[in-house]
Amino acid sequence: MTRMTIEQAIHQALAEEMQRDERVLLMGEGVATKRRDLVQAFGATRVRNTPLAEAVIAGTAVGAAASGLRPVIDLLFAPFLAYAMDALVNSAGKLRYLSGGQFEFPLVALSMTGSGWCVGAQHNHNLEAMFAHAPGLKVVMPSTAADVKGLLKAAIRDNNPVLFFTDLALLHQEGEVPDDSAHRVPLGQAAVRRAGTDVTLVSYAKTVEVCLQAAAQLQGQGIAAEVIDLRTLKPLDEATVLNSLRKTGRLVVVTEASGLCGMAAELAALAATRAFDALRAPVVRLTGPDAPGASSWVLEQAALPSADAVVQAVQGMRAEVAVGREALAAS
Amino acid sequence: MSAGGMATDAVRRLEAMLLIRAYEEKLVELQRSGAPGTCTSVGQEACAVGVVGALEARDRILTNHRSAGHLIARGADPGRLMAEVLGRVDGYCGGRSGSLHISAKKLGVVLTSTIVGGELSMAPGVALAQKMGQGEPGGIVAVFFGDGAACEGIFHESLNLAVQWQLPLLFVCENNDWQAFVHRRETMPDNAIADWAAGHGLPVATVDGNDVEAVHAAAREAVAAIRADGQPRFLELVTYRLRGHFEPDDQAYVDPAELARWQARDPLHGQADRLLAQGALDADEFAQLREQAVARIEAAVAFAQASAWPGPRTLTHHVYAEQGAHS
Structure with a gap:
């Protein structure tokens, strides 16, 4: 076991899954700026800063996921998902079904929400139920560092689109995380x-x-x-x-x-x-x-x-x- | 028919346009007797045939609700398309799409969205996967959309990302003057589309979208350029939506004089007249081509109507990937 924060657990899960599967790529506003070690380890092709354009970040993840890649996108704060709703709800959630199962969308959309940082309603809005209501999507919102790491690894390996919400107030909370890189928490288990x-x-x-x-x-x-x-x-x-x-x-x-x-x-x-x-x-x-x-x-x-x-x-x-x-x- | 490769290709393009027209006219007829309505591309056939004919099997296409031309030009079976429109199991999507979001992965027609601009949001990702080695080597991606989608914010996000990330992506705007029930003159400055694309740093060609040979030549040039340098290109095809937004639509809102002007520029007649004048085709051969197209569509209808309805118990199949966890 290693003691780490939830923020560190996210980073470790990303690093391990990128190491394990070269189809995993990370895109978002500042991901390459903030995660220099991932850029060094996996290259700028797989760790991509994006314009501040949530709709096309999410849409690009959908297109890439259907074409053989396994994108993880960081959309920062949950209210910004409103700009990404078309890609996530209308495309990722529906096009597998509407195409009669021709496509899969293995993608993870990360975002943060919740009280604790005094950021107000346009950075803090718990939207999880909205996405739970959309067919074709899975929704994860863990509370411990071990679960964050284990669930994020499982979400990246899942062949369905997963909305992964992190509670802002818990970001710097520490917890014991198993050292085994095989550690995963299955989606759908309380x-x-x-x-x-x-x-x-x-x-x-x-x-x-x-x-x-x-x-x-x-x-x-x-x-x-x-x-x-x-x-x-x-x-x-x-x-x-x-x-x-x-x-x-x-x-x-x-x-x-x-x-x-x-x-x-x-x-x-x-x-x-x-x-x-x-x-x-x-x-x-x-x-x-x-x-x-x-x-x-x-x-x-x-x-x-x-x-x-x-x-x-x-x-x-x-x-x-x-x-x-x-x-x-x-x- | 006369010999010569160019003439033969040009005749094939006419043939493809005739097939698309016959297919969509049949959909209009079926709708009148109770079949689901559709968004036709009548009048825009030269755009589909000219561009899709410039692509190769390794290339990928994203399209929208007005997709029949792109699919048929790509070689889709009109019977399976018709079965999809009628909601039958033999449709390309097993009856789950209907006419509005048909995709056919095996043909390379991927991720069709009927949300205007949805195709523009996904296209950079398909092109990124291609660039990162997921597709066949040298493949490029073409995305079809209209002037309506050019008014969506995602248009700019998509163009900007394609330029910044140097994606092998051909943007094809079929500028048909109509955005659902609103004329383009109410929504944007004239010639804005090409200017907007150029403003993003994209090389742009604006072409007569009702001249299939002009479209084809411009598309070939753009595709070759993308294959050579991996950078995106933009084609604006100036055309016109000859039918309503959706069947049925009486087009009472359309200026009859404007409609008549464009009907006189019907892309099928333009190509037929050209081939007749060149002697590449005679009147009998033209009549024969039309009859063949109609006969193929009659067979397609018979196939579709004979296809079974999906079982109600399959209602929730394909919502989630059955193999949830990827090892």
Whole structure:
């Protein structure tokens, strides 16, 4: 194991995959400026600075992917993906299907998002659900350095287009990463970060830590919370969530992204349609507001679900159950 | 028919244009009896035949919603094209594309987008892969789009990247004066397309897009130049969309005098008249060529209509690569 930041984990994954497969190339605004060692190791042909032109960066990745290369593009901040939507959604996501399977699009689009840098709404917008809604795309949003490295390596080897979101607040967070260059984390597998039997807390990216803090507080109150880190949002690991829910009967979903039509809504629907009989309390969604990301530190933090809010939600769920039992006993 | 290589090639070009015209006129007829509508390229056949005929098998083509000419000129089977339009299993895309985004990888017609400008976004990547050794040695890439796409921002991004990265890419703008339901005069200064391309540092040739021999000569020159130095080139083909944006379309918004002027410059008649005047073709031979084209399209319709519908259970096939993880 080596201790490294998420930023270093990304770099190491890129270096290893470029070493392993000469069809892998990296394109984006500043990739050659910032990653001089990759230019030296693999040449300027495979590490390409681009104009500030997200639409054609993404389109070029789509064309190159369909023609035998395996591009990774760095689009910097998630809101910039709006310029790249046509290439990613209409081309990468649809042309495999529309062509009857004639083409594959092995490409990875990197971008950063989330609160923590006070950059405001045009650099911080959690768009993951928008892309999960687009057919043909996979969506990844990890929370640890080991997962970032393992999932990025798996994403580069995947034959489908993958949107790879990095949480800005976690970029400099350190974690233990396996030294084995074969280390990979398969897309579509959630991780149980903490086992518990009373309530299931589901999250991804920075709010996994919020859930872990809440679980520690709840333990002091005699409540055993299970914490699931989705890691991949599409394909969604439904089995891990459902297995946990069948055990605990209670679900709290915690996301930084806003609630309407988001991942939290999807998980609530999963619980209602596939585990209704197991539910012992209504599902709780703790999400960011339907508001653009503010820049002020105080407002930025106010938009985030807190560990205290998670604890209160869980206490509320248990209270509801208690009240229900009392009502039943009185009847 | 008269001997001589040039004459024979010119006759073949007429033959190809007749086949495209017969195919699209049949689509119009089928649409009237309930088949899905299409965006035809009637009037623009010389652009497709002239440019595609200047390409080799190792070259790649990206096209758009008005693609029938490019596909047929490349040798696509009208029966399989028609089957695709009708949504049948024998279509080039198994019925998933319909008329709007047909691609045929084996023919080198790759990544067709019906999002105006989508083809321009992907073309540099196809050319980059070619440059980085993924295609056949010496291959180049041609991308077809219209004056409408030239008004999209991606037009400039694509041209700029092709020049900066020195990509073996031929930009072919079929300037047909119509951008869906809006005339070009409302959307850009006159002659803007060639100026914009030149502004990006591209060598530009502006050619009469209704003269198949002129198009072919200009395309040959551009293709040879790209093959020689690996740098992109730009062709502007001045033509006209003789039918509506999409079938059905009564073209009530089209100035009848302008339409009549361009109908009088029909590229098929131009080529036929030239060959008749040269003695490369006589009237009977011309009539025979037309009949052969119509007969091929009748056979294509029969093939397409006999082709099975896709099974509803296949609805979600091909969304994702089955082999998700590449070892």
